[in-house]
Amino acid sequence: MSKTDLKSQLAARFREVNGDHPMTDADDVYVSAQFVALEELCAVHGRDADEVRRLMLGQRLPLPGYLRSDGAEMVPGDLFALADDAGGVEALEAWFTGHWADPIAGKEEWDAYLSGQYVCLHSVTPAAIQRKDHLTSAISAAESEPDAGSARWCERLHALVDELDALEPAFTAYDRLRFAGPTSRDTCVDAVRARFPRP
Numbered sequence: 001m002s003k004t005d006l007k008s009q010l011a012a013r014f015r016e017v018n019g020d021h022p023m024t025d026a027d028d029v030y031v032s033a034q035f036v037a038l039e040e041l042c043a044v045h046g047r048d049a050d051e052v053r054r055l056m057l058g059q060r061l062p063l064p065g066y067l068r069s070d071g072a073e074m075v076p077g078d079l080f081a082l083a084d085d086a087g088g089v090e091a092l093e094a095w096f097t098g099h100w101a102d103p104i105a106g107k108e109e110w111d112a113y114l115s116g117q118y119v120c121l122h123s124v125t126p127a128a129i130q131r132k133d134h135l136t137s138a139i140s141a142a143e144s145e146p147d148a149g150s151a152r153w154c155e156r157l158h159a160l161v162d163e164l165d166a167l168e169p170a171f172t173a174y175d176r177l178r179f180a181g182p183t184s185r186d187t188c189v190d191a192v193r194a195r196f197p198r199p
Contacts, residue, residue, distance in 0.1 A: 063116030
């Protein structure tokens with residue numbers, strides 16, 4: 001299969017998962033600052049880009065996080081790190097899902113990882129995914145705590161928000177289109193800080 005065919009197949013799969021939304025100039029600038037073109041990353045790591053595309057299409061590695069408007073497949077700079085930690089692509093799924101005590105939850109997170117949509121983290125690792133889930137749940141539940149509104153509560157809330165802020169990038173307008181609404185940064189960082197400013 002030619003490189004063009006693989007690129008086209010990968011682009012079609014990306015749009016199947018994310019929808020067909022336009023990338024603006026601002027989106028392209030953001031993505032170019034946060035991610036790396038697949039071809040460039042493969043050149044740095046001595047990997048064959050077509051083989052990586054095959055692994056993505058075969059659900060062995062995650063899809064690109066974005067397709068830039070020029071067609072470049074944009075991936076995180078640490079795309080290969082988890083497979084290296086696991087001992088290779090063949091071992092990655094078992095290594096990844098093994099971080100969850102519940103096998104069903106582990107499989108769900110593996111499927112989410114393969115989608116390439118974990119653009120909500122600077123570094124996509126099982127530990128970071130679990131921590132983000134904990135933080136967003138805790139922030140969302142904070143208003144129901146018995147001491148909600150107190151100074152100590154506000155201090156706890158902002159510690160959670162600050163930690164989530166450090167885990168997550170800024171996101172871009174494209175993300176709000178493909179996720180059909182606000183991002184976790186919008187709801188659990190920006191909105192919370194606006195609603196409950198620091199004393």
